Amino acid sequence: MLISGAKIVVETLIEQGCDTVFGYPGGQVIKLFDELYLCRDRINHILTAHEQGASHAADGYARATGKVGVVIATSGPGATNLVTGIATAYLDSVPMVAITGNVPCSLIGRDSFQEVDIVGVTMPITKHNFIVKNISELADTLRMAFKIAKSGRPGPVLVDIPKDIQVAQCEFEPKNQPVIPAPIPFAPDDKLEKAAELINAAERPYIYFGGGIISGKASGELIALAEKINAPMGCSLMGLSAVPSDHPLFLGMQGMHGHFASSIAEDESDLVIALGARFSDRATGNKNRFAQNFKIIHIDIDGAELHKNISADLGIKGDIKDAVARLTELAEAKSHTEWQQRIAELRSEEKLRTEKALQASYQKSCENCSNSCGRNGLSAEQKLRPYDIIDIISAHAGDSVVATDVGQHQMWAAQRYPLKKPRTFLTSGGLGTMGFGMGAAIGAAIATGKHTVLFTGDGSFGMNLNELATAVSQNIPLVIVIMNNGVLGMVRQWQTLFFDKHYSNTTLARQTDFVKLAEAFGAKSSRVFSKDELETAAAEAFAYNGTYVIDCAVDCDEFVLPMLPPGGSIDDIITDIK
Amino acid sequence: MDQYVIGVIVSNVSGVLSRVSGMFTRRGFNIDCLTVGETESSGFSRITVAFRGDDEIKERIVQQLQKLHDVREVEVLNRNETVIRELLLIKVRNKAETRQDIMTAVEIFRSKIVDYSPNALVCELTGETSKINAFIELLKPYGIMEMCRTGIVAIERGDNCLKTVK
Numbered sequence: 001m002l003i004s005g006a007k008i009v010v011e012t013l014i015e016q017g018c019d020t021v022f023g024y025p026g027g028q029v030i031k032l033f034d035e036l037y038l039c040r041d042r043i044n045h046i047l048t049a050h051e052q053g054a055s056h057a058a059d060g061y062a063r064a065t066g067k068v069g070v071v072i073a074t075s076g077p078g079a080t081n082l083v084t085g086i087a088t089a090y091l092d093s094v095p096m097v098a099i100t101g102n103v104p105c106s107l108i109g110r111d112s113f114q115e116v117d118i119v120g121v122t123m124p125i126t127k128h129n130f131i132v133k134n135i136s137e138l139a140d141t142l143r144m145a146f147k148i149a150k151s152g153r154p155g156p157v158l159v160d161i162p163k164d165i166q167v168a169q170c171e172f173e174p175k176n177q178p179v180i181p182a183p184i185p186f187a188p189d190d191k192l193e194k195a196a197e198l199i200n201a202a203e204r205p206y207i208y209f210g211g212g213i214i215s216g217k218a219s220g221e222l223i224a225l226a227e228k229i230n231a232p233m234g235c236s237l238m239g240l241s242a243v244p245s246d247h248p249l250f251l252g253m254q255g256m257h258g259h260f261a262s263s264i265a266e267d268e269s270d271l272v273i274a275l276g277a278r279f280s281d282r283a284t285g286n287k288n289r290f291a292q293n294f295k296i297i298h299i300d301i302d303g304a305e306l307h308k309n310i311s312a313d314l315g316i317k318g319d320i321k322d323a324v325a326r327l328t329e330l331a332e333a334k335s336h337t338e339w340q341q342r343i344a345e346l347r348s349e350e351k352l353r354t355e356k357a358l359q360a361s362y363q364k365s366c367e368n369c370s371n372s373c374g375r376n377g378l379s380a381e382q383k384l385r386p387y388d389i390i391d392i393i394s395a396h397a398g399d400s401v402v403a404t405d406v407g408q409h410q411m412w413a414a415q416r417y418p419l420k421k422p423r424t425f426l427t428s429g430g431l432g433t434m435g436f437g438m439g440a441a442i443g444a445a446i447a448t449g450k451h452t453v454l455f456t457g458d459g460s461f462g463m464n465l466n467e468l469a470t471a472v473s474q475n476i477p478l479v480i481v482i483m484n485n486g487v488l489g490m491v492r493q494w495q496t497l498f499f500d501k502h503y504s505n506t507t508l509a510r511q512t513d514f515v516k517l518a519e520a521f522g523a524k525s526s527r528v529f530s531k532d533e534l535e536t537a538a539a540e541a542f543a544y545n546g547t548y549v550i551d552c553a554v555d556c557d558e559f560v561l562p563m564l565p566p567g568g569s570i571d572d573i574i575t576d577i578k
Numbered sequence: 579m580d581q582y583v584i585g586v587i588v589s590n591v592s593g594v595l596s597r598v599s600g601m602f603t604r605r606g607f608n609i610d611c612l613t614v615g616e617t618e619s620s621g622f623s624r625i626t627v628a629f630r631g632d633d634e635i636k637e638r639i640v641q642q643l644q645k646l647h648d649v650r651e652v653e654v655l656n657r658n659e660t661v662i663r664e665l666l667l668i669k670v671r672n673k674a675e676t677r678q679d680i681m682t683a684v685e686i687f688r689s690k691i692v693d694y695s696p697n698a699l700v701c702e703l704t705g706e707t708s709k710i711n712a713f714i715e716l717l718k719p720y721g722i723m724e725m726c727r728t729g730i731v732a733i734e735r736g737d738n739c740l741k742t743v744k
């Protein structure tokens with residue numbers, strides 16, 4: 001069958017099981033969008049307000065489902081607007097295929113209108129990328145892009161398609177099933193046996209897991225291992241949601257803003273079993289101080305992660321689901337009574353410290369607050385602390401997917417939100433992309449067809465709030481919770497602690513009325529100051545089948561605690577601020 | 579720090595050199611030299627990279643190279659079992675009072691004079707890096723006008739080959 005390149009793209013996307021694409025049209029993809037129009041009953045295109053939003057939406061769609069997210073943009077500025085979204089997906093190992101148009105082959109390299117070398121630009125932030133200069137290679141290149149995106153450690157792949165390739169005609173033979181990911185090598189027996197020996201000999205084992213557990217679908221295996229050897233578990237930011245937050249062996253996220261108990265437990269352990277995690281500097285603190293007292297077993301699908309950030313005593317490359325299951329069989333059942341007693345002590349100490357910080361915050365006046373949050377007249381019980389916001393929203397949210405932006409609100413949500421099942425916490429962990437949340441939440445809501453929650457701050461929300469237009473036009477059931485403290489809180493926190501309170505460019509002092517803004521976009525909205533008001537707004541928001549913005553007043557000097565100072569170690573942990 | 583030599587077989591496609599060299603830049607690995615050229619099969623090119631570092635850096639470089647889609651085969655070459663060669667072209671001043679000394683050096687190093695003009699001599703020399711360095715040092719006093727070297731190529735002794743898979 002002789003069809004156009006544009007039609008080949010659409011047919012291949014459908015063949016690969018893609019039901020939804022996110023994107024934005026333009027001159028060099030106009031032919032492709034024509035085919036999307038003609039095939040609109042078979043593939044859904046979500047028009048965003050900006051290509052960056054589309055890239056985050058494809059990312060959110062992929063994170064929520066595990067499927068490959070697809071984004072389409074035109075050449076030049078359309079393509080470069082994808083860059084942050086692609087980098088975000090790359091750092092967090094999210095499977096994505098980005099398709100860009102480009103100027104016709106004959107105009108490439110001449111600085112033609114809206115021409116950019118997007119393959120060159122995205123080389124360091126994609127698993128691989130392609131420019132298709134021969135239409136006969138188009139379909140197979142797209143198939144290969146899907147294959148690379150979902151094989152091994154997932155990641156983004158970009159395919160750049162010049163306009164003349166979209167217009168040209170070629171024979172197309174559809175395949176009857178999507179490409180199968182490349183087989184993952186299994187962990188070698190001898191190494192797993194060695195790992196089991198280390199585990200059996202350990203007195204204080206600690207499991208540190210990351211996002212690899214989620215992408216490797218290994219939650220059940222992980223829990224089985226932890227329960228058999230009775231080891232406490234902590235995770236990286238990317239690991240959140242792999243294990244239910246209330247699992248008795250789960251101590252929460254560790255690291256810079258991790259839970260006191262998990263960070264200390266790791267430090268006091270004699271063996272860290274790292275599973276699908278990469279020892280990011282945010283998870284370990286100072287590397288010279290890290291791992292002084294414990295041995296490390298590191299299992300990951302990506303051999304390049306072994307010994308990259310931390311030298312493990314035993315590095316094992318392999319499929320995490322299989323490796324953890326086999327390791328569980330080899331390991332002896334243990335009770336580790338003394339160690340579990342120590343963990344219980346750490347948990348109660350954490351509780352005390354958290355309670356103390358909470359009370360201090362309730363008592364604190366807001367005199368210095370630049371944000372006229374209007375909380376001063378409220379009784380202590382009614383004041384909205386960040387954790388209260390998380391608690392109230394989560395009580396209404398059921399098993400909704402939660403997306404976050406980046407900053408203090410992200411850490412509060414990571415610490416506090418009760419997660420029940422994998423793929424329900426979408427956050428930009430590696431790149432730390434402010435503005436990630438709106439797109440990601442939209443992508444997740446479209447993927448799941450359910451109410452989705454976005455926690456954001458007034459800073460992050462300001463970056464991509466244009467996507468409110470998308471949420472409203474698509475009638476997306478989205479509850480956007482803005483923790484509005486009038487400042488760029490995370491940087492302000494650092495300025496308070498390390499820069500003599502020089503609040504350089506972190507006081508927003510904007511006069512934006514988010515309620516009016518949301519209404520102008522066609523969303524519902526309310527501003528809340530007290531717990532009661534938030535209860536009412538949350539009930540209304542989750543009952544509403546559309547986009548609802550809750551603007552929550554938060555004190556500008558609320559801190560994310562505990563905190564390991566950047567470059568510091570567990571010895572420097574800060575749990576209260578005078 | 580030891581010098582390591584890695585042989586890399588890559589698909590012969592546009593952009594592959596950028597991908598490989600870009601990986602070194604992005605990950606902060608310093609390289610001494612990198613050469614690329616054709617192989618016995620037209621679908622593949624061979625890259626030879628030399629760098630200084632410890633065992634851990636070497637291992638990280640190999641792992642990162644293996645992750646690149648266009649990279650087919652990576653092997654750290656054992657220096658004792660490998661023939662390593664580099665080519666030097668060097669232009670020195672041609673003066674009556676030093677000409678004979680240069681000729682002697684050329685002869686002893688088994689170099690060749692490949693261009694002769696009233697004011698300059700161009701010498702060609704093949705050998706291991708240390709030999710090339712020694713030759714350059716020797717010619718310095720005579721006035722080096724310009725020089726270029728290819729960087730190393732390396733191939734294992736015996737019948738062991740860097741396989742081109744697929």
